[in-house]
Amino acid sequence: MRPSPRPIICYRPLRPSDLEILEKIHGDLFPIRYESEFFKNVVNGCDIVSWAAVDRSQPSDQGDELVGFVTARVVLAKESEIGDMLSYDSSRSDQTLVYILTLGVVETYRNLGIASSLIREVIKYASSIPTCRAAYLHVISYNNPAIRLYSKMSFKCVRRLQGFYLINGQHYDSYLFIYYVNGCRPPCSPLELVTAVLRYMRNAFKSMSARLRRNEDRKVLKWAKCREARSLISTNQSRRNMAAECTGCECV
Ligand code: ACO
Numbered sequence: 532m533r534p535s536p537r538p539i540i541c542y543r544p545l546r547p548s549d550l551e552i553l554e555k556i557h558g559d560l561f562p563i564r565y566e567s568e569f570f571k572n573v574v575n576g577c578d579i580v581s582w583a584a585v586d587r588s589q590p591s592d593q594g595d596e597l598v599g600f601v602t603a604r605v606v607l608a609k610e611s612e613i614g615d616m617l618s619y620d621s622s623r624s625d626q627t628l629v630y631i632l633t634l635g636v637v638e639t640y641r642n643l644g645i646a647s648s649l650i651r652e653v654i655k656y657a658s659s660i661p662t663c664r665a666a667y668l669h670v671i672s673y674n675n676p677a678i679r680l681y682s683k684m685s686f687k688c689v690r691r692l693q694g695f696y697l698i699n700g701q702h703y704d705s706y707l708f709i710y711y712v713n714g715c716r717p718p719c720s721p722l723e724l725v726t727a728v729l730r731y732m733r734n735a736f737k738s739m740s741a742r743l744r745r746n747e748d749r750k751v752l753k754w755a756k757c758r759e760a761r762s763l764i765s766t767n768q769s770r771r772n773m774a775a776e777c778t779g780c781e782c783v
Contacts, residue, residue: 538598539588540645542652545581545600547574552597560635562671562698573602580604580629582652584636584645599636601649603656606630608664616689616709617664618716629657631668634677650684657712664715671696672704681708689717 545553554570573579584599608614608626619626631653636645657666670677672691682688686708694702711717 535586535588537588538586538640538643540584540598540640540643540648541587542582542584542648544576545574545583545597545602549583549597549600550574553600556597556600556635556637557633559637561633563696565633578604579632580656582649584640584649586640597637598640599645599649601634601646601653602632603653603666604630604632605660605663611667613665613667613689613707613709616717618718619664625662626664627660627662628664629653629660629666631666634668646680647684650680654684654710654712657710661713663712665709665711667707667709669695669705669707672706678706684710686710687717 550570553574554567557565557570571577573581579602581600581602583597585595586598587595589596606628607624608617608619608628609622609624611628611630613628614622617626631650634646634649636649653666657663666686668681668686669692670681678688687710688706689709690707692705692707695705696703709717
């Protein structure tokens with residue numbers, strides 16, 4: 532499909548009328564074949580959430596035609612492979628994650644920011660679920676455009692999984708990308724913990740010595756003022772003594 536000179540891209544959930552084109556685009560974009568059950572579940576919203584990017588500037592017979600999509604599923608953190616990557620207690624039964632299953636944009640509509648917008652929708656969705664701790668996904672290790680896209684969207688690449696994909700009898704590695712939401716962070720490693728303690732101690736020492744220095748400065752200032760006052764008194768005194776000597780009177 533050719534984009535119009537001024538595409539009008541809108542976002543909405545995938546729906547049953549998208550079934551055929553969704554299956555075709557997946558077939559064109561991905562080296563992995565998905566079962567038709569998967570597409571039915573996507574367009575019917577069974578256990579899968581989705582967003583479609585459609586071009587509304589197309590002539591009416593093609594109007595609202597699918598040009599991009601993202602599909603995702605909410606999973607329990609304790610059943611996922613990234614439980615150890617969360618600062619929260621992932622064994623708590625209510626903790627969830629959003630797993631991005633597929634993302635794609637038809638070739639003629641690429642580099643218009645459509646995939647970025649679809650990812651933003653997923654992040655917004657994940658953030659709106661109070662129990663959700665992160666959105667995550669796998670990407671095949673040679674897919675540079677997708678790797679660049681996720682890095683640009685501030686996803687963190689946390690693992691390389693050897694031979695994760697089996698495509699036409701050949702194994703390929705995958706990268707695991709995570710985007711933390713709702714205040715979740717990666718857990719602290721022992722080294723990070725030691726570094727944090729040392730940083731805390733250094734800052735405490737710095738502020739203590741600054742306080743001591745301030746006190747010391749104040750004392751010096753007081754002492755200087757005292758000395759100044761004393762010398763002023765003695766100067767006045769000697770002046771008076773001199774005057775007394777001259778006049779023959781004694782001043783106290
Ligand atoms: N080469 C290098 N980087 C690219 C390219 C490219 N050809 N295309 C997009 N990017 C990166 C860039 O960092 C770009 O940022 P920039 O605009 O500052 O240069 C960023 O992606 C954002 O680009 P978008 O326009 O938002 O992305 P686009 O709509 O073009 O879609 C996508 C990118 C989804 C990767 C598209 O190329 C595609 O559909 N590829 C085939 C399917 C695929 O690989 N899907 C992802 C698999 S992983 C998964 O599904 C979980």
